[in-house]
Amino acid sequence: MNLKQCDNFNYAADQYAVQYLYEKERKEFKDWISTGHLKEQLSWKERITYHYRSKPNPNQHEFFEAQAIKIYQDEKHLFALVGFRHIDDIMEKETTIQNQLKQALDETRLSNEIISAIAKSYCSIYRIDVQKDFFEEVSNDSEIHKLTGNRGCASEKLYQLCDTMVAPEYRPLIRPFLDVSTLSTRLKTEECISTEYRMCDGSWHRMIFIVKNGMSLGM
Structure with a gap:
């Protein structure tokens, strides 16, 4: 993908967002994946990623990661590879860990409140x-x-x-x-x-x- 001239990519990304993403998720996704934003970010980074939620696909996947990797850059052009993968399993693990941390925090807070009352x-x-x-x-x-x-x-x-x-x-x-x-x-x-x-x-x-x-x- 040539990020200097790629109007078709922006159009395809827009159509993807309209078809698969919830309305409140679309603008942020389109802003991130636009060729202008990718070119700006990849001009000084080798790789960028973005996590988003879509409508469930036939396999019931709804959490995805978009990743853009710089392939080549010269004074006039910047080429990048953009890929997507589902991360539902990762999100499930993170949710489990977050719930465990929240439970531990709640228990610690309760313990502190009890100790404080006694103390x-x-x-x-x-x-x-x-x-x-x-x-x-x-x-x-x-x-x-x-x-x-x-x-x-x-x-x-x-x-x-x-x-x-x-x-x-x-x-x-x-x-x-x-x-x-x-x-x-x-x-x-x-x-x-x-x-x-x-x-x-x-x-x-x-x-x-x-x-x-x-x-x-x-x-």
Whole structure:
């Protein structure tokens, strides 16, 4: 196909669109496959593709891919090969994958909403890797939980919180509770452990460790 002079091709493409494509699909298809557009695109690309939907053919195929490949180009001419193939099987796989991703996203969103609702009872939440003695702070000021970027050594962080926020008379009780090195043993037969204590401002708080892959702490 010579893309410089090919009025018959444009006419054939127009007739194809009228006969096989739904009305709302026709203009975009004709704009893409026009010799002017193909020449413009293939002047700097070797290959271009376009996906579209047609009326079902006798084999019940309705999703197609058009592909144009540059064959030869000189100062005056540009020759290209245009081909078509049905991609119903590919679209079916993509639809399945998209549905699976949507389901996973919905489940994750629901899980976050549930966690957020529960976590509103806590002023601070930390995710702790007991084996590595590492923590990551989790935001609990919105409907969707996310990591805040505050992270580091879990033991140091927990003892710091104890020594600065817990009332002095309760620190001897709380420090052993915060011992990360013994958490695995203490939680071996329990899904969670908790304790109550008084803060420096006189308010009462509850601290809880919950087993969840790594470890979670709510204060």
